[in-house]
Amino acid sequence: MSNNVYGYVRVSTKDQNEDRQRIALAEFPVPEKNIFMDKLSGKDFNRPQYRRLMRKLRSGDCLVVKAIDRLGRNYEEILEQWRIITKEKGVDIVVLDMPLLDTRHTGRDLTETFVADLVLQILSYVAQTERENIKQRQKEGIAAARLRGVQFGRPRKPLPENFEQIRFDWKNKKITSREAARQLSVAQDTFLRWVRER
Incomplete structure (x- = not known):
């Protein structure tokens, strides 16, 4: 033994x-x-x-x-x-x-x-239970911070100066979203997100 x-x-x-x-x-x-x-x-x-x-x-x-x-x-x-x-x-x-x-x-x-x-x-x-409570408090804290306008993650890329002109051209079908993104040197998804947020 x-x-x-x-x-x-x-x-x-x-x-x-x-x-x-x-x-x-x-x-x-x-x-x-x-x-x-x-x-x-x-x-x-x-x-x-x-x-x-x-x-x-x-x-x-x-x-x-x-x-x-x-x-x-x-x-x-x-x-x-x-x-x-x-x-x-x-x-x-x-x-x-x-x-x-x-x-x-x-x-x-x-x-x-x-x-x-x-x-x-x-x-x-x-x-x-304590671990679950900690997770819940974190979730609630993040939600409350978001309501106060706190941004999480990487800071947003500022809009380029020529964004409004390019958006105008895209809206009037002079250029595609892909071309607009290329001119702004960003991903196509980024350009479309900027458009949605405006």
């Missing part, structure tokens, strides 16, 4: 807080050589180090993470990883930020197991 202690750290490239996670794991203590770390942006969850760690884990081992959301990016994924690690692999999990989520002390007592499962489900749900 193996009894190794492993740690997993995940940080996004934007939010560099790996030091806090590493210090917490070292204090547990998790041997430095047994700490696996992925640096990923929120949208990219391809986790090479996590996969390496999963291949190493054996029944009787212990996996330590600072927070529950290190295991997954949403409610279903966290619960699925928890199930695979604890039930399929027979590995204990310790979540440092949440002492209730320490399977070393559960499993023998039905009530403790029930409480840990319940806490896990609630925390996973709360973590996902």
Whole structure:
């Protein structure tokens, strides 16, 4: 029966807080050589180090993470990883930020197991709800900013001085939209968009 202690750290490239996670794991203590770390942006969850760690884990081992959301990016994924690690692999999990989520002390007592499962489900749900709320607040913030006239993206190209004359020629069918765009040194779509916006 193996009894190794492993740690997993995940940080996004934007939010560099790996030091806090590493210090917490070292204090547990998790041997430095047994700490696996992925640096990923929120949208990219391809986790090479996590996969390496999963291949190493054996029944009787212990996996330590600072927070529950290190295991997954949403409610279903966290619960699925928890199930695979604890039930399929027979590995204990310790979540440092949440002492209730320490399977070393559960499993023998039905009530403790029930409480840990319940806490896990609630925390996973709360973590996902918070992420969804952040996305919703961002969407609402962008919509409110647009109403105030804030422009997003690249600044608009100013209209060339000869635009009105070329538009007049195009409107009176003296030139095609393609020719108008060529004379203005812009894409045909840009010329037609300018026309629509006037």
